[in-house]
Amino acid sequence: xxxxxxxxxxxxxxxxxxxxxxxxxxxxxxxxxxxxxxxxxxxxxxxxxxxxxxxxxxxxxxxxxxxxxxxxxxxxxxxxxxxxxxxxxxxxxxxxxxxxxxxxxxxxxxxxxxxxxxxxxxxxxxxxxxxxxxxxxxxxxxxxxxxxxxxxxxxxxxxxxxxxxxxxxxxxxxxxxxxxxxxxxxxxxxxxxxxxxxxxxxxxxxxxxxxxxxxxxxxxxxxxxxxxxxxxxxxxxxxxxxxxxxxxxxxxxxxxxxxxxxxxxxxxxxxxxxxxxxxxxxxxxxxxxxxxxxxxxxxxxxxxxxxxxxxxxxxxxxxxxxxxxxxxxxxxxxxxxxxxxxxxxxxxxxxxxxxxxxxxxxxxxxxxxxxxxxxxxxxxxxxxxxxxxxxxxxxxxxxxxxxxxxxxxxxxxxxxxxxxxxxxxxxxxxxxxxxxxxxxxxxxxxxxxxxxxxxxxxxxxxxxxxxxxxxxxxxxxxxxxxxxxxxxxxxxxxxxxxxxxxxxxxxxxxxxxxxxxxxxxxxxxxxxxxxxxxxxxxxxxxxxxxxxxxxxxxxxxxxxxxxxxxxxxxxxxxxxxxxxxxxxxxxxxxxxxxxxxxxxxxxxxxxxxxxxxxxxxxxxxxxxxxxxxxxxxxxxxxxxxxxxxxxxxxxxxxxxxxxxxxxxxxxxxxxxxxxxxxxxxxxxx
DNA sequence: AAATGAAACGTTTTT
DNA sequence: CGTTTCATTT
Numbered sequence: 251x252x253x254x255x256x257x258x259x260x261x262x263x264x265x266x267x268x269x270x271x272x273x274x275x276x277x278x279x280x281x282x283x284x285x286x287x288x289x290x291x292x293x294x295x296x297x298x299x300x301x302x303x304x305x306x307x308x309x310x311x312x313x314x315x316x317x318x319x320x321x322x323x324x325x326x327x328x329x330x331x332x333x334x335x336x337x338x339x340x341x342x343x344x345x346x347x348x349x350x351x352x353x354x355x356x357x358x359x360x361x362x363x364x365x366x367x368x369x370x371x372x373x374x375x376x377x378x379x380x381x382x383x384x385x386x387x388x389x390x391x392x393x394x395x396x397x398x399x400x401x402x403x404x405x406x407x408x409x410x411x412x413x414x415x416x417x418x419x420x421x422x423x424x425x426x427x428x429x430x431x432x433x434x435x436x437x438x439x440x441x442x443x444x445x446x447x448x449x450x451x452x453x454x455x456x457x458x459x460x461x462x463x464x465x466x467x468x469x470x471x472x473x474x475x476x477x478x479x480x481x482x483x484x485x486x487x488x489x490x491x492x493x494x495x496x497x498x499x500x501x502x503x504x505x506x507x508x509x510x511x512x513x514x515x516x517x518x519x520x521x522x523x524x525x526x527x528x529x530x531x532x533x534x535x536x537x538x539x540x541x542x543x544x545x546x547x548x549x550x551x552x553x554x555x556x557x558x559x560x561x562x563x564x565x566x567x568x569x570x571x572x573x574x575x576x577x578x579x580x581x582x583x584x585x586x587x588x589x590x591x592x593x594x595x596x597x598x599x600x601x602x603x604x605x606x607x608x609x610x611x612x613x614x615x616x617x618x619x620x621x622x623x624x625x626x627x628x629x630x631x632x633x634x635x636x637x638x639x640x641x642x643x644x645x646x647x648x649x650x651x652x653x654x655x656x657x658x659x660x661x662x663x664x665x666x667x668x669x670x671x672x673x674x675x676x677x678x679x680x681x682x683x684x685x686x687x688x689x690x691x692x693x694x695x696x697x698x699x700x701x702x703x704x705x706x707x708x709x710x711x712x713x714x715x716x717x718x719x720x721x722x723x724x725x726x727x728x729x730x731x732x733x734x735x736x737x738x739x740x741x742x743x744x745x746x747x748x749x750x751x752x753x754x755x756x757x758x759x760x761x762x763x764x765x766x767x768x769x770x771x772x773x774x775x776x777x778x779x780x781x782x783x784x785x786x787x788x789x790x791x792x793x794x795x796x797x798x799x800x801x802x803x804x805x806x807x808x809x810x811x812x813x814x815x816x817x818x819x820x821x822x823x824x825x826x827x828x829x830x831x832x833x834x835x836x837x838x839x840x841x842x843x844x845x846x847x848x849x850x851x852x853x854x855x856x857x858x859x860x861x862x863x864x865x866x867x868x869x870x871x872x873x874x875x876x877x878x879x880x881x882x883x884x885x886x887x888x889x890x891x892x893x894x895x896x897x898x899x900x901x902x903x904x905x906x907x908x909x910x911x912x913x914x915x916x917x918x919x920x921x922x923x924x925x926x927x928x929x930x931x932x933x934x935x
Numbered sequence: 936a937a938a939t940g941a942a943a944c945g946t947t948t949t950t
Numbered sequence: 951c952g953t954t955t956c957a958t959t960t
Contacts, residue, residue: 308950337950356950439950468949498948598946601951658937735936830950847948872947885948907951 252290252322256283263519264288268460268484270513272506276490276550277535277891278526278853285462286318288486289331292460293323299330301459303482307468309334309830311851332458336473337439338830340446347454349445352640353829354436360388362436362645366427370419381416391424395440396470396500409876434644443476450479460484465850467493470500485513491545493888495847497881498872507545523551526853528558531890531897538920539887542880561890563923564900565914569861570602572902576858577606579898580841587613589855591842593889595867595882599860600843613840617848623828627804628811630776632828634767638754639822641676653776654743661740664692665730672729681751684729692733721745746772760815760824768808777804846885849892857893859886862901863912864928886917899923 256264260280263273264287275281285304292302306312312333320328332339344351354362367384382390394402402424403417413420431437437445450456461482463469466489469477477485487509494503510516524532529552536550566572580590592603600616607614622628630653633646640646644666651662666677668691673680692714716731719738725731725745736744750772753763767773781804785797818824842854861867868882890897899921901914916928 335950442950496949499950596947656937660936845948869947875947877947 252283252286252318253294256280256287257523259519259521259523260284260287263521265291266486266517266519270485270509270516271487271519272466272509272516273486273488273519273521274490275488275521276524277493277888278524278532279521279550280523280525281464281488281490281521282315282318282851284521285464285486285488286315286322288462289315289319290322293327297459299327300332301457302331303339303458303461303480304331304333305336305339305461305463305477306333307335307465307850309338311464312338335830336476337442340442340476341826341830344442344445344449347449349449350435351437351442351445351826352435352636352643353442353826354438354645355829356392356438358645359431359436359438360385362430363388363423363427366423366430370423370426381419382413387420387423391420392438392440393498393500395444396472397502398471398475435640435642436645440472443472447472447476447479450476450481456480456482458482460486462486462488464488465493467491467503467506468496468499468501469505470496471502471505472500474505492539492542492884493850495850495881495885495888497878503545522549523553525553526894527891528552528554528895530558530560531893531895534561534897534921534923535887535890537922538883538890538917541920542883559896561893561897561899561921561923563918564898566900566902567904569902569905569907570606572860572900573602573606576603576860576898576900577610577612580607580858581610581612583856585855585896587840588615588842590858591844591849591852591854591856591892592858592860593844593846593849593892594860595846595869595885596861597845600845603843603860607841614843615839615841616843617845622807622810625807626780627777627807630773631764631767631808631811632825634750634754635760635763635821636825637677637751638763639825641673641678642670643677647677650747653779654747655739655779656737657740657743661733661735664733665744668692668730668733678751678755681728681730681748682755687729690732691729723749725749743772743775746770746775758821760818760821761812763821764808764812764815768805768812773808777801777808780804846889850888853892853894855894856896856898857890858898858900859889860900862899862915862918863903864915865912867915868917883917883920886915 253261253264257280260283263271264284273281273284275284289302289304293299304312304315306315312335316328316331316333319331334342341351341353364384367387371381381387390406391402394405397405401421403413403421406420407414407417431441458480459482461477461480461484463477463485466487468489487506489506491503491506494501494506497503510518527535532550532552564572564575566575576592580587583590594600604614604616623632630650633649636643636646637650647666647669648659648662651657651665652659657665669677669680671680671691672684672687674685714732714734714736716727716729719726719731719741721741723745725748728744728748730744731741750767750770753766753770758766778801781797781801782792784800785793815824818827842852844852864870867886868879869877873879873882890899899918901912901918903912903914904910905912914924918924919926919928
């Protein structure tokens with residue numbers, strides 16, 4: 251039983267009376283066991299499982315905890331507990347409330363925003379020192395949404411007075427963008443939280459007796475306001491001040507810091523016994539983090555006894571010597587490969603490491619899903635399935651159409667408008683069961699002086715007859731074929747899409763649908779186009795063998811997606827899970843290659859923290875943009891406390907590829923691994 | 936309006 | 951280093 255295994259500190263936290271409870275749990279102090287214990291305690295005290303909400307930082311973490319509950323209380327009870335990230339829980343709830351939500355990737359929404367931006371800002375008006383470009387502006391806005399207080403333009407000009415001039419312009423853009431987003435039924439990550447909070451404030455009642463929040467230190471004001479809107483009588487927030495590493499996403503350390511002020515009568519518990527790391531590893535981590543100001547006193551006790559190997563500093567001349575030697579050490583290590591991790595500040599370190607490991611035949615796994623979901627052959631499939639779910643999805647439709655020969659963004663948008671009209675709001679019906687248009691369909695024409703997806707203007711309609719193409723399969727004479735500029739090969743592509751539209755209307759499971767899509771002439775044509783591009787040499791000649799190989803890989807990947815989809819019964823759940831959890835899948839097995847952020851919550855026998863050079867870790871570029879050295883130090887703390895038995899810290903003083911000299915990270919000085927004080931070393935003559 | 940080839944660009948971390 | 955944006959051609 252979960253509660254039996256807890257130490258007195260953990261037990262007293264887990265069995266705390268209902269109320270506002272904050273648990274300060276340093277690295278390796280059995281945070282997860284305490285949460286499991288808490289849930290066990292609630293269930294044993296008669297709290298109904300469906301009134302327990304567990305919020306975690308990743309859906310994977312939620313799944314693992316629910317699995318542990320299932321072991322003790324059975325799958326039935328475990329499944330009643332609401333668990334997931336703020337985002338996925340909000341999504342599920344909004345879905346249940348009947349809110350139509352088509353969740354979109356941030357990159358997609360950014361592109362959509364850019365079309366609004368481009369129309370409002372003439373090219374000539376864009377100079378350096380002028381207004382922000384679309385992408386950074388969108389990023390700022392997104393960060394602001396997570397920070398919730400005040401107006402956007404005010405917040406922006408507080409950061410940089412130069413933006414004050416453009417405040418109204420920006421506000422107007424986002425007003426239009428948000429309206430457009432609503433009209434198209436799209437939602438981004440932030441929207442899930444904003445919509446959920448709105449529903450709660452409008453009186454939607456929350457059924458939760460207690461909300462448990464894991465990784466509380468990484469909560470941002472938007473999430474916190476949602477938590478407050480939930481209004482649960484009891485909170486169980488678990489976090490560690492020293493592991494707050496998501497300031498860039500709006501996380502505010504003050505939220506955990508002011509818990510007892512914001513909730514009078516709150517109880518604060520502290521877990522102080524570390525079960526993970528050896529004494530020398532823990533003492534190194536503590537030595538470094540001691541340079542940060544304390545909010546809560548922390549006295550970590552080591553419980554591991556026996557011989558321990560001290561953390562080792564590995565210094566190298568050149569960057570790739572470092573990667574190579576670490577790969578060699580890993581090859582010689584006695585530890586199982588999946589109990590070893592290489593941790594870095596910036597993902598750019600991963601490629602070099604992976605290459606060197608591969609050279610020695612060592613398997614490795616990288617988090618972040620890799621590029622699987624970024625691959626075009628996967629994206630098209632997801633876009634096609636999206637159409638089955640959201641039959642008026644502008645972005646999905648346009649992305650698919652752009653694979654058509656001689657069809658670009660402009661023609662795609664015209665076809666979208668037309669199909670939507672003759673389908674009475676349903677693109678698929680527009681293909682399969684078109685209403686006869688009362689007026690000519692394509693009376694609009696693209697105006698290149700007004701860029702973006704919405705830059706159309708009325709011009710004199712051009713007459714074109716749909717029957718000028720000879721097509722098989724019942725698509726001949728279709729109203730969409732009256733598009734005046736349509737090429738014969740484009741018409742053929744549309745005929746293939748017509749056939750697929752029939753598939754998308756059938757009530758199929760994601761796996762069955764993907765299977766049929768892969769076998770369709772449409773996908774064959776798209777795959778061929780992609781493979782052709784990839785088989786092209788630099789001198790524009792086609793390497794047939796390379797093309798065949800590329801095509802094979804495309805279909806293999808498509809099969810992988812089909813396998814992945816087997817876990818889902820409904821298409822809409824599948825699609826949204828792919829957006830919400832795309833980054834949570836790791837590919838392969840073996841040595842773990844992780845960014846510090848991705849390593850959060852994990853532990854390994856042996857840990858290599860690499861590229862500990864000033865500038866890279868701490869990341870000076872970020873710090874110049876407002877990042878804080880304290881946050882970088884916390885990142886270092888998180889990285890080193892992943893290690894159970896062995897910890898290696900490494901750096902290289904020369905990057906021959908970029909021709910950059912590197913100095914060791916200041917954290918190596920603070921750790922006492924390098925003598926003297928950072929910044930004091932004399933310059934070489 | 937699309938396709939092609941050349942130039943610029945920037946390389947943080949995540950739901 | 952690879953991607954994304956720009957300019958030119960058809």
